[in-house]
Amino acid sequence: MKTPLIDIRRLTRDYAGGGLFARPSLTRALDDLTMTVEAGTIHGIVGESGCGKSTLARILMALDRPTSGDVILDGASLFDLSPKELMRKRRDFQMVFQDPFGSLDPRQRVARIVAEPLHVLDEKPSRAARRERVMAMLEAVGLNAAQAERYPHEFSGGQRQRIAIARALITEPKLVVADEAVSALDLSVQAQVLNLITRLKRERGVTFLFITHNLAVVDAVADQVGVMYRGRLVESGPARAVFERPLHPYTRVLADAEPSVTKFGRPPARPAPPAAALAAPLTHGPPGQGCAFLPRCPLAGPRCAAEAPVLRQVLPGRQTACHHAEQMLCAPA
Amino acid sequence: MSAAPLLSVENLDIAMRLPDGGRLPIVKDFSLTLQAGDTLGIVGESGSGKSLLSLAVMGLLPPAAIASGRILLEGRDLMALDDDGMSRVRGRRIGMIFQEPMTALNPAMTVGDQIAEGLVRHEKLSWKAAREAAVDLLDRVRIPDPRARAKAYPHQMSGGQRQRVGIAIAVAMRPALMIADEPTTALDVTVQAEVLEILDDLCAREGMALMLISHDLGVIARMCARTLVLYAGRRMEEGDTRGVLTEPLNPYTRGLLRAVPRRRVDGAPLDTIPGTVPGFARLPEGCVFSDRCGDVVAACRAGEPAWTQPRPNRGVRCIRAQQEMPA
Numbered sequence: 277m278k279t280p281l282i283d284i285r286r287l288t289r290d291y292a293g294g295g296l297f298a299r300p301s302l303t304r305a306l307d308d309l310t311m312t313v314e315a316g317t318i319h320g321i322v323g324e325s326g327c328g329k330s331t332l333a334r335i336l337m338a339l340d341r342p343t344s345g346d347v348i349l350d351g352a353s354l355f356d357l358s359p360k361e362l363m364r365k366r367r368d369f370q371m372v373f374q375d376p377f378g379s380l381d382p383r384q385r386v387a388r389i390v391a392e393p394l395h396v397l398d399e400k401p402s403r404a405a406r407r408e409r410v411m412a413m414l415e416a417v418g419l420n421a422a423q424a425e426r427y428p429h430e431f432s433g434g435q436r437q438r439i440a441i442a443r444a445l446i447t448e449p450k451l452v453v454a455d456e457a458v459s460a461l462d463l464s465v466q467a468q469v470l471n472l473i474t475r476l477k478r479e480r481g482v483t484f485l486f487i488t489h490n491l492a493v494v495d496a497v498a499d500q501v502g503v504m505y506r507g508r509l510v511e512s513g514p515a516r517a518v519f520e521r522p523l524h525p526y527t528r529v530l531a532d533a534e535p536s537v538t539k540f541g542r543p544p545a546r547p548a549p550p551a552a553a554l555a556a557p558l559t560h561g562p563p564g565q566g567c568a569f570l571p572r573c574p575l576a577g578p579r580c581a582a583e584a585p586v587l588r589q590v591l592p593g594r595q596t597a598c599h600h601a602e603q604m605l606c607a608p609a
Numbered sequence: 610m611s612a613a614p615l616l617s618v619e620n621l622d623i624a625m626r627l628p629d630g631g632r633l634p635i636v637k638d639f640s641l642t643l644q645a646g647d648t649l650g651i652v653g654e655s656g657s658g659k660s661l662l663s664l665a666v667m668g669l670l671p672p673a674a675i676a677s678g679r680i681l682l683e684g685r686d687l688m689a690l691d692d693d694g695m696s697r698v699r700g701r702r703i704g705m706i707f708q709e710p711m712t713a714l715n716p717a718m719t720v721g722d723q724i725a726e727g728l729v730r731h732e733k734l735s736w737k738a739a740r741e742a743a744v745d746l747l748d749r750v751r752i753p754d755p756r757a758r759a760k761a762y763p764h765q766m767s768g769g770q771r772q773r774v775g776i777a778i779a780v781a782m783r784p785a786l787m788i789a790d791e792p793t794t795a796l797d798v799t800v801q802a803e804v805l806e807i808l809d810d811l812c813a814r815e816g817m818a819l820m821l822i823s824h825d826l827g828v829i830a831r832m833c834a835r836t837l838v839l840y841a842g843r844r845m846e847e848g849d850t851r852g853v854l855t856e857p858l859n860p861y862t863r864g865l866l867r868a869v870p871r872r873r874v875d876g877a878p879l880d881t882i883p884g885t886v887p888g889f890a891r892l893p894e895g896c897v898f899s900d901r902c903g904d905v906v907a908a909c910r911a912g913e914p915a916w917t918q919p920r921p922n923r924g925v926r927c928i929r930a931q932q933e934m935p936a
C-alpha cells in the first residue's frame with residue numbers, strides 16, 4: 277500500500293472557552309479524528325457548521341496545533357518540523373480560505389497578490405514568466421487581464437474568492453486545502469473552478485482536501501468523501517457510493533436537506549426532532565458515553581445511548597461510525 | 610392607500626461615478642413589483658448588480674452611485690426621503706441580511722447586544738427585555754447554548770454562526786420586506802434548511818415579502834414563487850420559478866441551469882458558459898450576453914433587445930425568444 281500524502285492520527289483539538297462566558301468550558305472541535313488522504317485524489321470533507329472542518333484545515337496548514345494526535349504530511353510529522361523545514365513545506369501546501377476578504381491585501385493590485393507565492397520559490401521565475409503565469413491563472417478562474425491591475429475592494433465577493441483561488445494554485449502545490457472555496461461562486465465560474473481542480477488533479481497529480489457543505493459540489497468532483505459530525509469522522513468512502521447509499525443516518529439527513537433545482541417549495545414536513553435534539557448543544561464537551569448523533573437519529577436504539585460507535589468497515593472501502601449501519605444497507609435508498 | 614404594492618421599483622437605472630468625471634451605467638431598465646407575502650428570487654452572476662439593487666432599495670447606495678427612476682415602498686417614494694427618514698424605514702419596514710456577515714457585525718459589541726440594539730432603538734424595549742428577546746432569537750436561528758453565546762463577540766463564532774447572528778438581527782424587527790443577499794451561502798445544508806424555514810414562516814404567516822438574492826438555484830426553487838434572472842445589470846428573464854427553471858426562455862438561464870454541479874458518469878467536465886462576465890465598461894454591442902451566447906445571431910448585435918412579456922407573468926429580454934414564441 278502506498279503511503280498517504282496526509283495521515284491524520286487521532287487528532288483532538290480543544291478550545292478553551294473559559295473567562296469569556298459565565299463558566300469556563302471546553303469546546304472539543306476535533307475529537308479523535310483519524311483519516312488518510314491519498315496523493316493525487318480529491319478528498320471531500322462535509323459536515324455542518326461548527327463541526328470542526330476549518331479547525332482541521334488550520335491544523336493541516338500548521339496554523340494551529342492539536343491538543344493531541346499527529347499529522348504525518350508526506351512522511352514527516354508536521355509538528356516535529358523546524359520553522360525552516362515548515363517554511364519549505366508550506367510551498368507545497370496551499371490553502372484557500374473560507375473568508376477571502378480577510379486574506380487579500382487591500383493595498384496590492386490583483387496581479388501582485390496572485391504572483392506573491394511565486395516569490396518564495398527556490399527558482400523564482402523571471403518577471404515575464406511570472407506575468408504570464410498570473411495571466412493564465414486569472415483566465416483559468418474567469419478573470420481578465422484588465423482586472424489584474426485593480427485592487428481587491430473593486431471586486432465583488434465572488435470575484436475576490438476567485439483571486440484567492442488563483443493565488444493558491446499558482447505555484448502548482450502538491451496539496452491544496454480548500455475551505456468553502458467555491459460555495460460563494462456563481463454557477464458558471466463554480467463549474468469552471470471545479471473543472472480546473474479536476475484537471476490539476478488529473479494532469480499534475482495535485483491533491484485536494486475539499487471542505488464544503490455543498491454535497492452536490494463534492495459529488496461532482498471528489499473521489500473520496502469524509503462526513504464529519506461534532507468533531508468526529510462518522511462516515512467515509514468513495515464519494516459516489518457514499519451519496520448513492522449513505523451508511524450513516526447523518527449523511528442521509530444531509531442529503532435530504534440539500535436543495536435542488538428539481539425540488540420546488542417547502543419540503544414535505546419532517547418529523548419534528550425530539551425535544552432533546554433541540555436542547556443538545558451543537559458542539560460537545562468531553563467525549564460522552566453514547567453516540568453524539570443520538571438526539572437527532574431516527575435509527576437510534578438502546579445500545580446507542582450506552583456505547584459510542586467507532587468507525588468500522590461495513591463494505592469494502594466504506595467506513596461508518598454507527599451501530600445500525602446494517603439497517604441502512606437493506607433500507608431503500 | 611388602496612392597492613399600492615408593498616414595493617415597486619420603476620425604471621431604475623444605477624450608474625457609478627468615475628474618478629475622471631464620467632459615469633458607468635450598471636443597472637438598466639429595472640422594474641419589479643412585490644406584494645405582501647411575495648417571494649422573489651434574484652439570480653445572477655457575481656458583479657451583475659444584485660447587491661447594488663438591494664442597496665438601492667435600502668437607501669444604502671455608495672456615494673459614487675447615481676440612481677434614477679422610482680422606488681416606492683407602501684406608496685412612499687424612498688428616493689425622495691432624507692437620511693433620517695430612510696434610516697427609520699430601514700429599521701422598521703425593511704430588513705436586510707447581508708452576504709458578508711463580518712461586514713454587517715460590529716466586532717467590538719457582543720452579538721446579543723447587537724441584536725438587542727435594534728429592538729431598543731426601534732421598538733423602544735428596555736435593554737433588559739431586548740437582551741432577553743435576543744437570546745430567543747439566537748435560539749430560533751439555532752445557535753447552541755444561546756444564553757452563553759449572546760455574550761460572545763463575532764470573532765469567537767464560526768462563519769456559519771456569524772451569519773445566523775446577522776439573520777437574527779434582521780428578523781428581530783419583523784420587517785414588511787426582507788432583502789436577503791446570499792443569506793445561506795455560508796451555511797451548511799441542515800442549518801440552511803432551518804434558516805429557510807424561518808424565512809418561509811415569516812412570509813407565510815406574517816405576510817413578509819422576501820427578495821432573495823442567490824446564485825443557488827436550488828435555494829431559489831425551495832423559497833421563491835417567482836424568479837428574476839439578472840445579467841450585467843439587465844433583467845434577462847422573469848416568471849414563476851418552476852416555469853423559469855424547467856422551461857427557460859433565455860439562453861443565459863439555460864446556461865446557468867446546465868452549470869449546476871452534478872456527478873458526470875462519463876467523467877466529462879461540467880458545462881460552463883464560455884467566456885467571462887464582461888466589465889460594464891466593455892459591454893458588447895446589442896444584447897449584453899451576445900459575446901457568450903451560443904444562440905447568437907446577427908440581429909442580436911444590432912441593438913439591445915427590449916424587455917417583452919410573451920405570456921402573462923413571464924418576461925424575457927432576448928430577440929430569439931421573442932421571435933420563437935407563438936404570438
Ligand SMILES: Nc1ncnc2c1ncn2[C@@H]1O[C@H](COP(=O)(O)OP(=O)(O)OP(=O)(O)O)[C@@H](O)[C@H]1O
Pocket residue numbers: 430431432433434435625635653654655656657658659660661662671673708889
Ligand atoms: N463602490 C463601488 N465602486 C466601484 N464599482 C463598484 C462599487 N460597488 C460595486 N461596483 C461594481 O458594480 C458591479 C455590481 O456589483 P455588485 O456588488 O452589485 O455585484 P453582485 O451581483 O452582488 O456580485 P456578488 O454576488 O459577487 O457579490 C460590479 O462590476 C462591481 O465591480
Ligand SMILES: Nc1ncnc2c1ncn2[C@@H]1O[C@H](COP(=O)(O)OP(=O)(O)O)[C@@H](O)[C@H]1O
Pocket residue numbers: 291292293303305324325326327328329330331332559765766767768769
Ligand atoms: N478561536 C476559537 N475560540 C473558541 N472557539 C472556537 C474558536 N474557533 C472555533 N471555535 C469553535 O469550534 C467549533 C468548530 O469551529 P470551526 O472549525 O470553525 O467550524 P466549521 O466546521 O464551521 O468551519 C465551533 O463550535 C466554534 O465555535
Ligand code: SF4
Pocket residue numbers: 524525526567568569570573574575576577580585597598599600601
Ligand atoms: S449509533 Fe445509533 S444513534 Fe448513532 S447514528 Fe447509529 S443508529 Fe443513530
Ligand code: SF4
Pocket residue numbers: 859860861896897898899900902903904905906909914926927928929930
Ligand atoms: S438576444 Fe441573442 S445574444 Fe442575446 S440572449 Fe437572445 S439569442 Fe443570445
Ligand SMILES: [Mg+2]
Pocket residue numbers: 326329330374455767768
Ligand atoms: Mg468553517
Ligand SMILES: [Mg+2]
Pocket residue numbers: 432433659660708790
Ligand atoms: Mg453581492
